[in-house]
Amino acid sequence: MGALGRFFKDIGKNKAMLAMVLPATLWFIFFSYLPMAGMVVAFKEYRYSRDGFLASIIESKWVGLQNFKFLFSTNDAYIITRNTVLYNIFFIVLGLVIAVAMAIMLAEIANKRLAKVYQTGMFLPYFLSWVIVGYFVYSFLSMDKGVVNQIFGWFGIDPLNWYSNPTYWPIIIVVVFLWKSVGYNSVIYLAAIMGIDKSLYEAAMIDGANKWQQIRNITIPMLTPLITILTLLAIGKIFYADFGLFYQVPRDSGTLYSVTNVIDTYVYRGLKSTGEIGMSTAAGLYQSLIGFILVITSNGIVRKFNKDNALF
Amino acid sequence: MSVGTTKGRDFHRLTPAWNIAFHSVAFIFAFLCVFPFLFVTIISFTDETTLARNGYQLFPEKWSFEAYSYLFKAGDQLLRSYGVTIAVTIIGTIIGVACTALFAYAISRHSFKYRNFFAFFAFFTMLFNGGLVPSYIVVTQLLGLKDSIWALILPLAVNAFYIMILRTFFSTMVPDAIIESGKIDGAGEFGIFFKLVLPLSLPGLATIGLFSTLGYWNDWFNALLYINDPNLVPLQSMLMRIENSMQFIMQNSQSISAGVLQSMPQDTSRMAMVVLATGPIVFAYPFFQRYFIQGLTVGAVKE
Numbered sequence: 220m221g222a223l224g225r226f227f228k229d230i231g232k233n234k235a236m237l238a239m240v241l242p243a244t245l246w247f248i249f250f251s252y253l254p255m256a257g258m259v260v261a262f263k264e265y266r267y268s269r270d271g272f273l274a275s276i277i278e279s280k281w282v283g284l285q286n287f288k289f290l291f292s293t294n295d296a297y298i299i300t301r302n303t304v305l306y307n308i309f310f311i312v313l314g315l316v317i318a319v320a321m322a323i324m325l326a327e328i329a330n331k332r333l334a335k336v337y338q339t340g341m342f343l344p345y346f347l348s349w350v351i352v353g354y355f356v357y358s359f360l361s362m363d364k365g366v367v368n369q370i371f372g373w374f375g376i377d378p379l380n381w382y383s384n385p386t387y388w389p390i391i392i393v394v395v396f397l398w399k400s401v402g403y404n405s406v407i408y409l410a411a412i413m414g415i416d417k418s419l420y421e422a423a424m425i426d427g428a429n430k431w432q433q434i435r436n437i438t439i440p441m442l443t444p445l446i447t448i449l450t451l452l453a454i455g456k457i458f459y460a461d462f463g464l465f466y467q468v469p470r471d472s473g474t475l476y477s478v479t480n481v482i483d484t485y486v487y488r489g490l491k492s493t494g495e496i497g498m499s500t501a502a503g504l505y506q507s508l509i510g511f512i513l514v515i516t517s518n519g520i521v522r523k524f525n526k527d528n529a530l531f
Numbered sequence: 532m533s534v535g536t537t538k539g540r541d542f543h544r545l546t547p548a549w550n551i552a553f554h555s556v557a558f559i560f561a562f563l564c565v566f567p568f569l570f571v572t573i574i575s576f577t578d579e580t581t582l583a584r585n586g587y588q589l590f591p592e593k594w595s596f597e598a599y600s601y602l603f604k605a606g607d608q609l610l611r612s613y614g615v616t617i618a619v620t621i622i623g624t625i626i627g628v629a630c631t632a633l634f635a636y637a638i639s640r641h642s643f644k645y646r647n648f649f650a651f652f653a654f655f656t657m658l659f660n661g662g663l664v665p666s667y668i669v670v671t672q673l674l675g676l677k678d679s680i681w682a683l684i685l686p687l688a689v690n691a692f693y694i695m696i697l698r699t700f701f702s703t704m705v706p707d708a709i710i711e712s713g714k715i716d717g718a719g720e721f722g723i724f725f726k727l728v729l730p731l732s733l734p735g736l737a738t739i740g741l742f743s744t745l746g747y748w749n750d751w752f753n754a755l756l757y758i759n760d761p762n763l764v765p766l767q768s769m770l771m772r773i774e775n776s777m778q779f780i781m782q783n784s785q786s787i788s789a790g791v792l793q794s795m796p797q798d799t800s801r802m803a804m805v806v807l808a809t810g811p812i813v814f815a816y817p818f819f820q821r822y823f824i825q826g827l828t829v830g831a832v833k834e
Contacts, residue, residue: 229644232644233643233644233645235719235720235721236637236640236642236643236645236646236720237637237645238721239633239634239636239637239720239721239724240633240634240637240638240649242629242630242633242634243630243631243633243634243653243689243694244634244649244652246630246685246688246689247652247653247656247689247691249669249673249674249685250666250669250670250685250686250689251656251660251661252656252661253661253665253669253673254660254661254662254665254666254668254669255659255660255661255665256661256665257661257664257665257666257668257669258661258662258665260664260665260668267672271672271673272668272669272672272673273673275668275672276668321556321557321560324553324556324557325557327545327549327553328550328553328554328557329545329550330554333554334557336561337557337558337560337561338561339561339817339820340560340561340562340564340565341557341560341561341564342564342816342820342823343564343565343568343813343816344564346745346749346812346813346816347568347749347809347812348748348749348750348751348767349751350751350767350768350770350771351767351770351805351808351809352567353774354571354770354774354801354802354805355567355568355570355571358567358570358571358574358587358802359567361586361587363586364582364586364587364798365586365587366570366586366587366589368586369586369587369588398563398564401560402560402561402564403827406823406824406827407827407828410824410827410828411828430545430546430549455658462752463751463752467771470774483663486662486663486664487663489664490663490664490667491756496664499663499664500662500664500665503661503662503663503664503665504662506662507659507660507661507662510659511658511659514658515658531654
C-alpha cells in the first residue's frame with residue numbers, strides 16, 4: 220500500500236493549499252460540472268419529480284436522440300444557427316476593424332488629455348446593462364415617441380413600427396453591438412499599442428518612414444498576436460450569443476424572432492415559456508459541443524502557425 | 532509649430548489635417564457613446580403631458596421634476612430593489628473575490644502538488660459548459676434556490692476567467708523571495724497568504740472586485756430565471772418589469788392609494804428609474820477605469 224500511503228502523505232503536505240481551493244472547487248462542481256452531467260436530460264423526456272434532483276433525472280424516460288430529431292426537423296434549428304453565426308461573423312469582423320482603427324487614432328492623437336477623455340466616453344457603454352441599453356434604443360425607436368420617427372416626420376416619411384418590422388433589425392442589432400463593445404475593445408488594443416517599444420518607432424523614423432508606414436509596419440504587426448488571440452476567443456464563441464442583446468434590445472418582440480432568435484434565446488424560451496425541457500437541453504448541448512470543437516480546432520490551427528499565439 | 536525645433540517628437544506628429552480628422556472621429560464616437568444616457572436623463576426631467584404630445588425631445592418645451600418627486604413618494608419598490616441590489620453586490624463581491632483569490636493563489640504556487648489538476652479543473656469550464664437548462668435544474672431542484680437571494684449571488688460568484696487573471700497577477704507580481712521569507716519566519720500557508728501576499732496584491736484584487744461588483748449590479752438574468760418574489764427583485768430586473776407598464780411598482784406599494792396611481796407620470800418616471808439605476812455607475816466608473824483596463828490587459832495576456 221505504498222502508493223496509497225504516499226498519496227495520503229501528499230494530501231497532508233498540501234492540506235493548506237487544498238483548503239484554499241476547496242470553496243471555488245465546490246462552486247465549480249455545483250455550477251459547472253453537475254450541469255455538464257445534467258446534460259443527459261437532452262436524451263430523456265424530462266419529468267419533474269418530487270423526490271428531488273437525482274430522482275427527476277433518473278426517473279425520466281430515455282428517449283435516445285428523439286429530442287435532437289425534433290430540434291433538427293423544425294426550421295428553428297436552421298434559423299437560430301444561421302442567426303447566431305452570421306451575427307457573430309459581422310460582430311467579429313466589424314468589431315475588430317473599428318476597434319483597432321479607433322485604438323490607433325487614440326494613440327496618435329497628440330493631446331493625451333483629450334485622448335483620455337474620448338477613451339472614457341467610449342468606455343461608458345461597457346458599464347451599462349442590456350436592460351438599460353434596451354431603454355436607450357427604445358427612446359430612439361419607440362413608435363409614437365421615438366426620435367427616429369420624429370425625424371421621419373420632418374421629412375414626411377410615415378412613422379415605422381420598429382418593434383414589429385424585422386427588416387431593419389439585423390442592422391440595428393449590429394450597430395447596438397458595436398456601440399456597446401468598440402470602446403471596450405479599443406481600450407485593450409490601445410493598452411497594447413502603448414506597450415510597444417518606442418525605440419522601434421525611432422529607428423523607423425531614422426530610416427525615413429512616415430506615419431502611415433510606421434502604423435503599417437510596426438503598430439499593426441505588433442498588435443497581431445493580441446488580435447489573433449482575441450479573434451480566436453471570439454471564433455470559439457461563435458455559437459454563443461449575448462442573450463441580453465437579443466432579448467432586451469428587441470424587447471422580446473415575437474414578430475422579430477425570425478431575425479433576433481439565436482441559440483441562447485431559443486434555449487431560454489424552451490425552458491421558461493414553451494416548457495420543452497428536453498429539446499431545449501438538446502439545443503444547449505448542440506451549442507456547447509460545437510463551441511468546444513471550434514475552440515479546440517481554432518486553437519490547434521493557430522498553434523500550428525505560431526505556438527506563442529495559441530491559447531493553450 | 533516652430534520650424535526650428537527638430538526634436539524627435541515633431542517628426543512623430545500627424546499632419547494637422549489628419550490630426551483634426553482623428554480628433555473628430557474620436558470625439559463623435561465618444562459623444563455617441565455618452566449621448567443616450569444624457570438623452571434619457573433629459574427625458575426623465577420632461578413634463579409628462581409635453582412628452583405625451585411631442586414625444587422624446589432633446590429640448591423639451593417644459594421641464595419637470597415630477598417624475599422624481601413621484602418616485603420618492605411612491606418608491607417602496609424602488610427602495611427595496613436598491614436594497615436587494617446593494618446587498619447582493621456587496622455579499623457577492625466579497626464571497627467571489629475570496630474564493631477566486633484563494634483558488635488562484637494556490638494554483639500559482641509551484642509547491643502545490645495538484646496545481647495543474649486544479650488549474651485545468653477551472654480552465655476546462657471556459658471551454659465547455661452544461662448550458663442553461665441543466666444549470667437551471669441544479670439551482671432550482673438540487674440547491675432549491677428558487678426565490679432565494681442566494682440565487683442572485685451564487686451563480687455569479689466564481690468564474691474561471693477571473694481566476695486566470697489573478698493567477699497571472701500572483702505569479703508575476705508576488706516575488707517567491709517574500710513567500711520564502713515568510714516560511715523562514717515560521718508562518719503557515721494561510722499566514723503567508725493573508726499577511727504577506729494579500730497586501731501586495733491589492734491592485735489585482737481591486738480589479739477582480741470591480742469586475743465582480745459591476746457584474747452583480749448589472750445582473751438581471753438570474754432574477755429573470757429564479758426570482759418571482761417582489762421583495763427580492765433587484766434594480767435591473769425591476770426596470771425590465773416596468774418596461775411595458777408601471778403596474779409592477781404600484782401593486783407592491785403600500786403607501787400609495789389608487790388615486791395617486793392614476794396620476795403617475797408613467798413615461799418620465801420609467802426613465803427616471805433608468806437614471807437612478809445607472810447614475811451610480813456612470814459617476815463612479817471614470818475613477819475606477821484604470822483598474823478595469825488593468826484587468827482587461829492582464830486577461831488578454833496568458834501566463
